[in-house]
Amino acid sequence: MRRLWFVCWVLLAAMPARGAETYSFDATEFQKKPYELNGYVEFRYDRFRLNNSGAQYQLNNYLAPRVNLERTTALFKPSGKMRSGDFTLNARAHVEFQHDTVDSARTGRFDELYASYKPQPGFTLDAGKTALKWGKGYAWNPVGFVERLKDPNDPELAREGFTALSADFIRNFDGLLQTVAFTPVLLPARSHLNGDFGQPGHNNVAAKLYLLYRDTDIDFMFLSKGSRTRRVGVDFSRNVTSNLEVHGEWARVEDVQRRVTDAAGNVTASVANAHSYLLGVRYLTEREATLIAEYYRNGGGYGDSELRGFYQLADSAYRQFLATGVTAPLQRTQNLSQSGYGRPNAGRNYFYLRASQKEPFDILYFTPSVTLIANLNDRSVSVAPEMLYTGITNVELRLRTFFLSGSNYTEFGEKQNRRRLELMVRLYF
Amino acid sequence: MKSMLTRLLACAVLLFIGGWTHAADGNEILKRVDRNLEPESYEMFRKLINIEPDGTKKEFVLYSVKKGRDKIVALFLAPPSDKGRATLRLGDNMWLYIPNVGKPVRITSLQSVIGGVFNNADILRIDYTAEYNAEGVTEEKDAHVLALKARTGEVAYDRLKMWVDRKLILPVKIEAYAASGMLIKTLHFKDIQDFGGGIRRPATVETDSPLYKGYKSVMLYSQLKKRELPDEVFTLNYLPRVEDLRK
Known part of the structure; x- marks a missing residue:
């Protein structure tokens, strides 16, 4: 018995006391490897409450009306690297299975697949499919000349790139001008290569010049006339105080073609230069709430009366279909939708506002937020409260709802859905 | 009356000189603390552990390189959900690169890219002398106690109270205060280790905060060594490629 007590005493003495825990760390296992594979798997459930009186609903669902739509999505996003000397092969794939009340779909593609040559930190050459991201705006990027459109509801989502040859030259200096970086891009467009960039048969040239001047990020961009019309732009970003950042973008797009319809279906085509700009702030409050606010002027967008004319046309085409069963006016309106009216925003x-609170009520890794997108012309809005939890290692949980509101013939009043519930689980590996 | 005035003036001058000497001594100690903690230009690996009151832990591993007094970049190597994130600091300017987002965005020193007690300023710490001025030194049995004041309003903590080991000239404890005088967090430096190359410093920094009662964060250091890098590494355009620096 005495021996047992002694063993217990030795074991207890050997146990580290709570609060005096010791830690150790050896970084050997984190040395760079020639191959790397990581990414995530995402499962999402969406339930849409459809807007039966909305133009977008009527155009897309007139043959099979319904009240709700449920959608489940499984997404696999692996990314990998292979290194050899100054060369790296980078790949990011997108494999998606989607099933909803109406249909099922499968998508498989490389969002990025490119080789990099990096002989020194001041020079990089990339060749292949790569996603270039230009601009300082959070929700919109009018200067994003060589990228796919950003979804303001999911601005941080990875997007598919274009196949291009690009380089990056960086030089640093002492003084007020601290950094100069130049990024030229050659983006060929053929029917089988970058077919959705614009008109095929052009070798498009774009470039970005970045300056860090007086602690301000400044970029100048341009895209030559080719598959798309010529465009130039500038952006900036600066920390005004330790908790306030301001940013802005301005872009001039030449020869923008616009097709505008009135309520009777009379279409007017015009070509003009469009100037778009964005001004935004990011502010961190003392209670660690982050506010992102942006105003966006979409130079090529439709004004209040122009949007109203389109929605009235869709409404009358739908009424005609209900009365006579004739689908031609609806199809004509659908064509107009695809030529510009159906674009997001x-x-x-x-006006965009996102307010997020870091870890309220001492709940670590929990971030509730709310996002508002308002069309300032017709005063319609989308409001999306969200809860994000990242407390489980390599797991991200998000619950989000969207409430769209606006009167008849307004942008968010005429969207396909009135409400949306989204549940998302993301597992990283 | 005249002699009284002369005496008062002499006292004022002596007090001023005394105070100035103290501040100068303090800054000299602070400069030695900076160099004893790390070489001016270095690379290192760190593990950050956030510990919740119930003992639940979340760990992050970072690779960092620093150049001069105020250029530092950090890359997340683990966990996989954060892998590839990189943060850059040039003086008061800070940026965060998230691979999914695909471009760096400006962040502030008080935000936290990892959550928990550590904020960006803790992860991207530059030389203390670059951010703080010693306003005074008091002496305790085994330590100099430095009263440090932020040089600008951009610095994350307005004041620091730093206990410096008298023999090793290394920090033992730091209390960080807001401009309002509120204690934000306390850092405890432990476990002095020899990293080679003449670097001998604490390998563990434990942090607690009255704002996060019961929570604790630990920072562990490994493979800290001197390394010289070109300035181009510390730029926005290079941020997505920081991992190329690892050997």
Whole structure:
């Protein structure tokens, strides 16, 4: 018995006391490897409450009306690297399975697949499919000349790139001008290569010049006339105080073609230069709430009366279909939708606000937030409260709802859905 | 009356000189603390552990390189959900690169890219002398106690109270205060180790905060060594490629 007590005493003495825990760390296992594979798997459930009186609903669902739509999505996003000397092969794939009340779909593609040559930190050459991201705006990027459109509801989502040859030259200096970086891009467009960039048969040239001047980020960009019309732009970003950042973008797009319809279906085509700009702030409060606010002027967008004309046309085409069964007016309206009216945020003046609170009530890794997108011309809005939890290692949980509101013939009043519930689980590996 | 005035003036001058000497001594100690903690230009690996009151832990591993007094970049190597994130600091300017987002965005020193007690300023710490001025030194049995004041309003903590080991000239404890005088967090430096190359410093920094009662964060250091890098590494355009620096 005495021996047992002694063993217990030795074991207890050997146990580290709570609060005096010791830690150790050896970084050997984190040395760079020639191969790397990581990424995530995402499962999402969406439930849409459809807007039966909305133009977008009527155009897309007139043959099979319904009240709700449920969608489940499984997404696999692996990314990998292979290194050899100064060369790296980078790949990021997108494999998606989607099933909803109406249909099922499968998508498989490389979002990025490119080789990099990096002989020194001041020079990089990339060749292949790569996603270039230009601009300082959070929700919109009018200067994003060589990238796919950003979804303001998911601005941080990875997007598919274009196949291009690009380089990056960086030089640093002492003084007020601290950094100069130049990024030229050659983006060929053929029917089988970058077919959705614009008109095929052009070798498009774009470039970005970055300066860090007086603690301010400044970029100048341009895209030559080719598959798309010529465009130039500038952006900036600066920390005004330790908790306030301001940013802005301005872009001039030449020869923008616009097709505008009135309520009777009379279409007017015009070509003009469009100037778009964005002004925004990011502010961190003392209670660690982050506010992002942006005003966006979409120079090529539709004004209040122009949008109203389109929605009235869709409404009358739908009524005609209900009365006679004739689908031709609806199909004509659908064509107009695809030529511009159906773009996300097709209006002219927008306001974006995102407020997120870091870890309220001492709940670590929990971030509730709310996002508002308003069309300032017709005063319709989308409000999306969200809860994000990242407390489980390599797991991200998000619950989000969207509430769209606006009167008849307004942008968010005429969207396909009135409400949306989204549940997302993301597992990283 | 005249002699009284002369005496008062002499006292004032002596007090001023005394105070100035103290501040100068303090800054000299602070400069030695900076160099004893790390070489001016270095690379290192760190593990950050956030510990919740119930003992639940979340760990992050970072690779960092620093150049001069105020250029530092950090890359997340683990966990996989944060892998590839990189943060850059040039003086008061800070940026965060998230691979999914695909471009760096400006962040502030008080935000936290990892959550928990550590904020960006803790992860991207530059030389203390670059951010703080010693306003005074008091002496305790085994330590100099430095009263440090932020040089600008951009610095994350307005004041620091730093206990410096008298023999080793290394920090033992730091209390960080807001401009309002509120204690934000306390850092405890432990476990002095020899990293080679003449670097001998604490390998563990434990942090607690009255704002996060019961929570604790630990920072562990490994493979800290001197390394010289070109300035181009510390730029926005290079941020997505920081991992190329690892050997």
